[in-house]
Amino acid sequence: MTEANTLTKKKKVDTKPLAGILKKYPAIGESLLAILQDVQLEYKYLPEVCLKKVSNKLELPLNQVYAVATFYNAFSLKPKGIYVIQVCLGTACHVRGAPDIVDELERLLNIKCGDTTPDGRFTLESVNCVGACALGPVKVINGDYHGHLTRNKIEKILKQYK
Amino acid sequence: MKIKNKEALEKLQKKLSKEFSKFETLVAICGGTGCRGSKAQKIVAAFKKEIKSRKLGKKVVVKETGCHGFCEKGPLVVIRPENIFYQEVNEEHVTDIIEKTILNKEILEDLLFEIIHEGQKKAKKKKAKKKNDEKRNLVIKEDDVPFYKNQVRTVFGQNGYIDPKCIEDYISYKGYTALAKVLTEMEPEEVISEVEKSRLRGRGGGGFPAGRKWRSCRNAAGEKKYVVCNADEGDPGAYMDRSILEGNPHSVIEGMLIAAFAIGSKDGYVYVRAEYPLAVENLAFAIDEARNWGLLGENILGTGFTFDIKISIGGGAFVCGESTALMLSIEGKVGEPRTKHIHTVESGLYDLPTNLNNVETWANVPLIINRGSDWYSKIGTETSKGTKLFSLVGNVVNTGLVEVPMGVSLRKIIFDIGGGVPNGKKYKAVQTGGPSGGCIPESMLDLPVGFDELENAGSMMGSGGMIVMDEDTCMVDISRYFLSFLVEESCGKCTTCREGCFQLYNIVQRITEGKGKKGDIEQLEELSVTIKEASLCALGKSAPNPVLSTIKHFREEYEQHINERKCPAGVCKALFEYEVDSEVCTMCGICFKKCPSDAITWKKKEIAVIDKIACTKCGICFEVCKDDSILKV
Ligand SMILES: Cc1cc2nc3c(=O)[nH]c(=O)nc-3n(C[C@H](O)[C@H](O)[C@H](O)COP(=O)(O)O)c2cc1C
Ligand code: FES
Ligand code: FES
Numbered sequence: 001m002t003e004a005n006t007l008t009k010k011k012k013v014d015t016k017p018l019a020g021i022l023k024k025y026p027a028i029g030e031s032l033l034a035i036l037q038d039v040q041l042e043y044k045y046l047p048e049v050c051l052k053k054v055s056n057k058l059e060l061p062l063n064q065v066y067a068v069a070t071f072y073n074a075f076s077l078k079p080k081g082i083y084v085i086q087v088c089l090g091t092a093c094h095v096r097g098a099p100d101i102v103d104e105l106e107r108l109l110n111i112k113c114g115d116t117t118p119d120g121r122f123t124l125e126s127v128n129c130v131g132a133c134a135l136g137p138v139k140v141i142n143g144d145y146h147g148h149l150t151r152n153k154i155e156k157i158l159k160q161y162k
Numbered sequence: 163m164k165i166k167n168k169e170a171l172e173k174l175q176k177k178l179s180k181e182f183s184k185f186e187t188l189v190a191i192c193g194g195t196g197c198r199g200s201k202a203q204k205i206v207a208a209f210k211k212e213i214k215s216r217k218l219g220k221k222v223v224v225k226e227t228g229c230h231g232f233c234e235k236g237p238l239v240v241i242r243p244e245n246i247f248y249q250e251v252n253e254e255h256v257t258d259i260i261e262k263t264i265l266n267k268e269i270l271e272d273l274l275f276e277i278i279h280e281g282q283k284k285a286k287k288k289k290a291k292k293k294n295d296e297k298r299n300l301v302i303k304e305d306d307v308p309f310y311k312n313q314v315r316t317v318f319g320q321n322g323y324i325d326p327k328c329i330e331d332y333i334s335y336k337g338y339t340a341l342a343k344v345l346t347e348m349e350p351e352e353v354i355s356e357v358e359k360s361r362l363r364g365r366g367g368g369g370f371p372a373g374r375k376w377r378s379c380r381n382a383a384g385e386k387k388y389v390v391c392n393a394d395e396g397d398p399g400a401y402m403d404r405s406i407l408e409g410n411p412h413s414v415i416e417g418m419l420i421a422a423f424a425i426g427s428k429d430g431y432v433y434v435r436a437e438y439p440l441a442v443e444n445l446a447f448a449i450d451e452a453r454n455w456g457l458l459g460e461n462i463l464g465t466g467f468t469f470d471i472k473i474s475i476g477g478g479a480f481v482c483g484e485s486t487a488l489m490l491s492i493e494g495k496v497g498e499p500r501t502k503h504i505h506t507v508e509s510g511l512y513d514l515p516t517n518l519n520n521v522e523t524w525a526n527v528p529l530i531i532n533r534g535s536d537w538y539s540k541i542g543t544e545t546s547k548g549t550k551l552f553s554l555v556g557n558v559v560n561t562g563l564v565e566v567p568m569g570v571s572l573r574k575i576i577f578d579i580g581g582g583v584p585n586g587k588k589y590k591a592v593q594t595g596g597p598s599g600g601c602i603p604e605s606m607l608d609l610p611v612g613f614d615e616l617e618n619a620g621s622m623m624g625s626g627g628m629i630v631m632d633e634d635t636c637m638v639d640i641s642r643y644f645l646s647f648l649v650e651e652s653c654g655k656c657t658t659c660r661e662g663c664f665q666l667y668n669i670v671q672r673i674t675e676g677k678g679k680k681g682d683i684e685q686l687e688e689l690s691v692t693i694k695e696a697s698l699c700a701l702g703k704s705a706p707n708p709v710l711s712t713i714k715h716f717r718e719e720y721e722q723h724i725n726e727r728k729c730p731a732g733v734c735k736a737l738f739e740y741e742v743d744s745e746v747c748t749m750c751g752i753c754f755k756k757c758p759s760d761a762i763t764w765k766k767k768e769i770a771v772i773d774k775i776a777c778t779k780c781g782i783c784f785e786v787c788k789d790d791s792i793l794k795v
Contacts, residue, residue, distance in 0.1 A: 032494035033477055037436065064495075071496045071653075072477025074436045090398030091593060091629045092555035094643055100781055107758065107780065127437060128398035128480075128647070131195040131405075133555035134233035134562060138199070145199030151782050152756065 013047040022057050032058060032068055036075055044080040081116045081123035083161050086140045090129030093136040097150075101137050102126060104151040108158060122161075164456030167464040168342040171333070178334035185223045187264050188242040190322050194229025194405055195440055197236035201252070202226075205237055208256040222264060225331075228409015228444075230322040232309050234561040235275065240304055240322060247304040248273035274300040275307045309560045312579045314541070316549050317525045318565045321409035326444045329451040332412040338457055340531035341419050345465040353424040354380060357527065360535035361547040366392050366483075366520030367598070367624045368700075369546070369613035372527075375517060379507040380425045382515035387427040389418050389469075390492070390511065390518045393434040393441065394476055394483035397596030398647065400627030402551040403521035405563055407434070407441035410525070411448035415458070415471065417524030420531060422469040425517055430471040433488050436478055446473055480597070480651035484699050485510070485518050487653065498653045499699035520625065522551055542568035546612035550626060556593075557632035559584045564628075566611070573607040576630055587632040591715070595624030597644050597651075598704030600711025601637065621711055622704070636733035637716040638723050642670045644708035652701065659702030662693035666709055674734040678724030683713060732794035735779045739795055744769045746791035753783035753792065 021038045025031035032054070039050050046069050055062040069075045087102050102113055102124075109122055116123040132138050135147025146157050165171050191197075191206050209224045230238050235249035241263055248259065251273060262268040277299040301307050304322075324331040332338075344353050358373030379387060391414060395403040407414060418430050434442050449471050452458040460468045474492045481487050487497035489511040510516025526548055530538045539547050546568035552575065554564045559581030566575060572592060576582065583589045591601040600621035602609065609615055616623045631640065645667040654660045666689055669682055690706030697703045713720060722728050729737040742753075747769045754764035761776035762783060772783070772792075784792045 029494045030492070033491065034475065034494075037475060037477070067496050068477075068494070072479050074476075074478040091596075091627065091643070092399040092553075092561075095556045095629060095631050095635050095640075103780060104782075127478075128396070129401065130437060131401035132199040132233070133399055133401065133553065134196045134236065135199050136555070136561075147199055151780065151785055 013043070013049050015049060015053065017042045018050050018053060022054070027057055027059070029058060029060060032060065032065065033072070036065075036069060040075055044084075045076045045078055048077075078116070079120075081121050083121060083141055084123045084125060086125050086127045086130070087113070088128070088130050088132075088136065088138045088140075089126040090133065090136075092129070092133035093138060096136045098137040100151055101139065101149050101154065104154050105139075105158075108155060122158075163454065165463060166456070168346045171338060171342050171463065175333055175336055175339070178330050182223070182331075182334050185221060187222045188323075189222060189224045189259075189264070190227050190230075190240045190242055191224065192228075192230045192236060192238040192322070193226035194233065194236075194408060195401070196229065196233035197238060198440070200237050202237040204253050205239065205251055205256060208253045209260070212256060212260055216260065218260070218264075222260075225323075225325040225328075227324060228321045228326050229405040229563060231313075231315075231318065231405075231563040231565075232307070232560065233563070234559070239273075242323070245304040246302055247275060247307055249275055269302055271298075271300060274302060276300050277308065308581065309562065309564075309579055312574065313565050314549055314567050315565045316529055316541075317406070317413075317522060318409075318551060318563065320413070321405065324410060326409055326411055327447050329412060329448065329455060329457075332410070336532070337412055338416055340528035341416050341457070342463055343531055344420050344423055345463055345467055350380065350424045350426065353420060353531070356535050357424075357530060360530045360538040362523065362526055362530060362538070363546060363613060364520055365522035365526070365550065365625065367595070367622065369623065372519060372523055375507060375519070376421055376424055378505065379515050379517040382508045384515045386429070386514050387425055388511045388514060388516040389422045389425060389427045389430045390489070390516055391418055391430070391432040391521060391524055392483060392485070392488060392518055393432055393438070393445075393521045394488060395435060395438075395521075395625065396480035396483040396651075397625050397627040399555050399629050400553045400596060400625050402553050402563055402626050404435075404438045404441045406521050406525050406551075407432075407438070407445050409444075411445045412452065413525040413528055414445075414521055415448060415452055417519075417527035418471065419457070419462070419469055420527050421517060421519070421524075423467055427517070428468050428470070430469060431474050431492055431511070432471060433474045433476055433482070433492055435476050442473065442475060449473070479653075480647070481653045481699070481701055484701060486699070488518065489516060496653075498655045499701070501698060522626075543610060543612045543615070545614050550611065550623070552611075552626045552628045554580050554628050554630070556629040557583050557587065557635070558630040568612045569610045571608050571610055572602065575611070575628065576607070580630065583630065583632045585632075587634060589630070590633050590635055591631045591637065593621075593629040593631065593640065593708075594627065595622035595704075595707070596627050597647050598622060598700065598707055599624045599627075600707045601631070601640065601715060602711075603715040621707070634731050634733070636674075636729050636731040637712040637719045638670060638674055638729070639731075639733045641709045641712045642667070642674050645670055645705075648701070648705045652705075656696075656698040656702060658693045658696040659698065659705060662689055662697070662702070663705050665689055666693070666706065670709065673720065673723045674729070674736070676723070676727045676734070676736040678720075680724070682724060683717065683720050686713065739774050740772050740777055740779065740781075740784060741774075741793045741795050742770050742772055743791045743793050746789055748789050748791070750788070752786050752788070756782050756786045758782065 051065050055065045113124050137149045138147045206226045237251050239248045239251045354376050362372045363369040458470050482491045482497040484499045485506050487499045491497040506516050549565050549567050552564045555561050593601050648663045649667050652659045693706050751764045754762045759778045761773045764770040
């Protein structure tokens with residue numbers, strides 16, 4: 001969390017979009033997940049100021065908001081890169097060699113799965129089944145599917161996003 | 163435009179089906195996630211544009227449907243009513259399909275499915291693809307494609323016909339007839355009896371009798387009750403539920419409406435995974451449409467019955483597929499399961515009586531009401547009735563969604579429908595039941611699929627994921643894979659699951675690194691028993707299954723890892739080295755050029771040599787070598 005704190009301090013977070021999001025939902029506990037999902041989508045992570053405001057608005061203890069924010073895979077407390085690479089590590093992709101794809105991406109981007117490149121361009125994540133098992137191994141970059149991957153194809157694909 | 167009553171619905175169904183029958187041709191383009199991944203939407207756009215510019219709009223209707231099932235060959239385009247099946251279509255084929263097939267009834271051979279027998283395969287590889295000298299075994303009609311021929315598609319039947327974003331489509335295929343029937347002709351008790359008689363069992367994994375669950379919920383004390391649909395589908399490698407929601411969301415809505423009437427509920431929720439954006443989109447659209455047509459909301463079909471559905475989007479946690487965790491998650495909380503000494507039918511969502519069923523379970527309900535429990539209970543085995551959808555994936559020739567009657571053998575599904583294992587490799591195992599299931603070896607392939615049959619084999623049916631594994635799959639690695647998944651996804655509430663899975667993982671991880679010890683296997687077995695006995699929810703109780711079933715059926719593989727420090731499948735990187743087979747090497751040098759670690763030395767007309775110390779075992783040389791001269795030793 002300390003890393004998230006320093007990052008949020010570095011850049012001031014604009015809370016205007018958050019106000020819009022909060023207006024969309026009734027101020028009840030049930031809205032928490034949906035609100036955090038919208039915040040994640042808008043900011044690409046959950047900034048600390050936003051979590052505090054959400055906790056105030058819904059009258060939930062901040063620790064409960066953090067509990068939810070850290071429990072679900074969909075949320076991240078660290079800002080993500082411009083391009084989010086999601087490599088499928090579902091079982092179908094695993095048996096078709098997905099771990100090698102992760103290795104190769106880690107090597108090329110010089111980061112570990114779950115991290116973001118220092119220039120903020122790429123975040124590398126793993127997901128479990130994106131529902132395109134016929135294309136496996138698959139990765140999704142900002143919504144674009146790339147299927148039938150081999151180690152050899154990856155560098156070329158990454159170049160499209162440089 | 164609300165539908166006022168049953169008669170109005172029937173009139174509308176007739177009117178719509180007459181309107182649709184005016185079209186001479188229906189172009190059904192698969193818009194499921196798999197085909198979209200291969201740019202199916204561009205094909206849809208191209209078709210629509212050309213049909214418009216050629217002024218064929220009155221004769222030809224283009225529909226973007228949900229997944230047709232045969233994802234392996236996507237993008238798929240089917241020309242109906244002739245049901246001409248075109249595979250691997252791209253934008254450039256569109257003009258030809260319109261000109262030749264639609265207008266002139268000519269078949270485009272290049273887009274047809276071809277049956278290739280084992281023997282032919284190898285010969286084929288060497289020859290250029292299109293050669294006319296040998297007779298090709300081409301299939302024209304969708305139903306004749308072997309993948310579809312052996313299936314019985316009831317739940318999934320309309321997926322290739324209807325546009326999920328067009329409620330009129332669903333209605334024209336007699337949609338909402340079952341709802342009208344229960345609201346006007348049946349008492350809630352009768353509906354429950356009918357579902358009980360059908361012997362429908364929940365498709366989410368547990369196989370609990372749906373009718374019995376409904377009855378308990380109806381009988382539970384309380385004014386307000388909830389009906390919830392579980393669309394969390396956390397089993398990695400399974401995508402049946404998503405495809406139903408994407409392709410035929412109204413069938414799920416109708417199922418929930420019928421249960422709501424039977425149970426006495428006004429409020430429904432669908433809990434969907436966030437990773438399924440298209441399912442969320444199509445479902446939300448369908449709910450809105452149903453509301454606009456008066457099929458959700460107040461006074462449905464003029465009967466005074468009220469029911470509405472909200473969507474709750476999950477946060478990507480496997481454990482939230484578990485009923486009690488799912489309900490907490492809908493409430494906006496952390497999804498940690500609780501003990502079930504009080505059932506959720508009595509105290510579930512917001513501590514009120516809640517009936518939770520899986521997507522596929524819901525989609526079965528309208529069929530049972532329409533065709534009757536007698537018809538339904540004739541399909542399947544003694545204890546498992548109806549059909550079941552499976553997602554047949556992994557090392558299998560025909561990846562896709564398969565619907566078969568319960569009781570069909572695994573062999574039939576994997577070999578007759580799935581076409582067996584690709585690239586001439588040998589079958590090793592099929593994994594069913596996801597992270598709670600197990601691996602089934604060759605010797606048990608004649609097992610009929612059904613809830614109890616698979617459980618007796620040490621696996622479970624789960625929600626229907628079926629991952630085929632070939633000889634290049636290491637079973638110890640598979641066990642490690644599932645354990646790492648479970649360690650990550652355990653909610654951490656109970657000790658045996660949290661710590662136990664972690665210890666199992668550590669041991670198996672050690673074995674894959676070549677640091678296995680004598681007694682490891684026995685310790686895995688012992689720990690597994692404890693985790694099964696003492697864990698709080700079914701996640702922990704079933705977590706050891708992948709370990710136990712691989713030990714049971716592939717014990718010698720564990721032993722080889724431990725005693726000989728060998729991974730026979732060549733997966734565990736610590737246990738093999740890459741080497742060039744000097745007898746096969748053609749000295750092309752591609753491995754040298756591609757090696758990212760400068761671990762290969764090569765000169766023109768010389769055999770490549772791998773420096774085993776510099777080699778990081780990334781495997782690129784193995785992949786790029788065209789002559790299979792890189793060995794794992
Ligand atoms: C860890 C865990 C994960 C589960 N995941 C799912 C799931 O993704 N989808 C589902 O329908 N059921 C899932 N279940 C089963 C549900 O708890 C529940 O039994 C089911 O949704 C009930 O519906 P059914 O009777 O129609 O099958 C899961 C259970 C456990 C223990
Ligand atoms: S397992 Fe990777 S897409 Fe399904
Ligand atoms: S996504 Fe097109 S057939 Fe499955």
